[in-house]
Amino acid sequence: MPARRFPARPFPLLAGAVLAAVLVAGCSSAGTASSITVTGAWARASSAMAAAGAAYMTIANSGSEADALIGASSPVAATVEVHETVAMGAPSPSDGMGMGSPMPSASAGTDGGMMGMQPVARLEIPAGGTVELKPGGYHIMLIGLTQELKAGTTIQITLTFEKAGPITVTADVRES
Amino acid sequence: MHPRPRAGVRLLRLAPLAAAALLAGCAPADATWQPASPPLPAATAPALGARDTAYDPPRAAPPLRLTGGDGRPFDLASLRGSPVLVYFGYTHCPDVCPTTLSDIRDALRLVAVPVRVVFVTIDPARDDVAAMTVYVDAYGSGFVGLTGTAAEIRAAADAWGVSYRRLDSTSAAGYAMAHTTETYLVDATGLLRHHLFFGASPELIAERLREVGG
Numbered sequence: 001m002p003a004r005r006f007p008a009r010p011f012p013l014l015a016g017a018v019l020a021a022v023l024v025a026g027c028s029s030a031g032t033a034s035s036i037t038v039t040g041a042w043a044r045a046s047s048a049m050a051a052a053g054a055a056y057m058t059i060a061n062s063g064s065e066a067d068a069l070i071g072a073s074s075p076v077a078a079t080v081e082v083h084e085t086v087a088m089g090a091p092s093p094s095d096g097m098g099m100g101s102p103m104p105s106a107s108a109g110t111d112g113g114m115m116g117m118q119p120v121a122r123l124e125i126p127a128g129g130t131v132e133l134k135p136g137g138y139h140i141m142l143i144g145l146t147q148e149l150k151a152g153t154t155i156q157i158t159l160t161f162e163k164a165g166p167i168t169v170t171a172d173v174r175e176s
Numbered sequence: 177m178h179p180r181p182r183a184g185v186r187l188l189r190l191a192p193l194a195a196a197a198l199l200a201g202c203a204p205a206d207a208t209w210q211p212a213s214p215p216l217p218a219a220t221a222p223a224l225g226a227r228d229t230a231y232d233p234p235r236a237a238p239p240l241r242l243t244g245g246d247g248r249p250f251d252l253a254s255l256r257g258s259p260v261l262v263y264f265g266y267t268h269c270p271d272v273c274p275t276t277l278s279d280i281r282d283a284l285r286l287v288a289v290p291v292r293v294v295f296v297t298i299d300p301a302r303d304d305v306a307a308m309t310v311y312v313d314a315y316g317s318g319f320v321g322l323t324g325t326a327a328e329i330r331a332a333a334d335a336w337g338v339s340y341r342r343l344d345s346t347s348a349a350g351y352a353m354a355h356t357t358e359t360y361l362v363d364a365t366g367l368l369r370h371h372l373f374f375g376a377s378p379e380l381i382a383e384r385l386r387e388v389g390g
Contacts, residue, residue: 051267079349088354115355115374116355117343135272139270143349157298
């Protein structure tokens with residue numbers, strides 16, 4: 001009865017596919033429909049008296065439409081903003097304290113040049129894409145800390161996306 | 177002897193983990209799941225440029241006489257006998273400055289002899305003695321924070337080849353400062369030996385410190 005063996009093979013494959021689908025679908029901490037996933041969230045340990053803290057993470061969008069990070073909040077800070085560190089080209093020692101020219105867009109080549117920082121009102125997460133928030137690039141700025149960010153603890157940060165809505169992530173606090 | 181951009185390498189190391197986390201659903205950040213495939217080789221990391229430049233020949237470090245953590249005059253020359261790392265930044269800087277100072281702190285843990293770290297503000301309007309003291313104390317006892325008048329800071333920065341300027345901003349944190357982000361390595365005899373670019377790894381910083389006797 002060789003035909004009897006036939007269904008034995010597809011079944012584990014099907015089960016595996018279903019399992020994978022369930023895992024992927026269960027990914028969002030916001031619930032069921034979101035295609036946004038946040039991983040590797042961490043915040044730099046910081047004194048409560050520091051002017052601002054920073055948090056980093058990877059945001060992935062598994063959906064077929066772009067989404068965008070448009071806001072953030074956290075119980076540990078009065079205000080939470082998304083900022084971007086940008087290269088500003090060759091140094092010019094006589095720049096003085098003037099208002100400066102408009103910032104060029106982000107670029108990796110910073111050796112020898114100045115680096116500046118600007119708020120980002122809307123950070124697009126492309127369809128099927130990933131955006132890294134990391135030192136020297138995009139970062140979550142925690143302004144007006146309400147507590148010390150102590151290494152070994154965790155903090156909550158709620159990210160607000162244009163389509164996915166609010167997603168709360170847990171960030172590990174560490175020294176570096 | 178292999179300078180590398182730490183951020184790029186770290187990113188590559190994280191890539192399989194990030195992919196794994198995506199596949200595994202809401203994996204916590206401390207998941208111990210190991211990817212089946214090895215990380216991408218470092219050779220594919222972008223921008224494998226040098227992360228530092230040597231002063232060849234070494235030259236005398238420019239003068240640095242400002243106000244120290246106790247509110248009293250501080251002279252870099254008083255640190256002769258120890259290697260010194262000098263960095264210009266500001267305390268409202270949440271990303272580049274803490275990243276650099278953390279890398280330096282981590283490097284100091286890798287070397288045997290005491291190294292002093294001098295953090296000079298380029299934002300004296302907000303960074304008074306108290307603000308600088310709070311800021312550097314978080315990194316350990318070898319760190320000194322220097323401030324001064326706007327004119328004193330500008331003169332010191334010019335002497336060291338440091339550029340900075342104010343960037344007005346809509347941020348709740350107020351204005352930002354654009355600034356050059358090199359770390360200067362001064363040896364125990366007061367000679368300027370290297371400058372290290374942003375992203376120099378703690379290992380590279382430690383190696384340079386050892387080379388000058390740190």
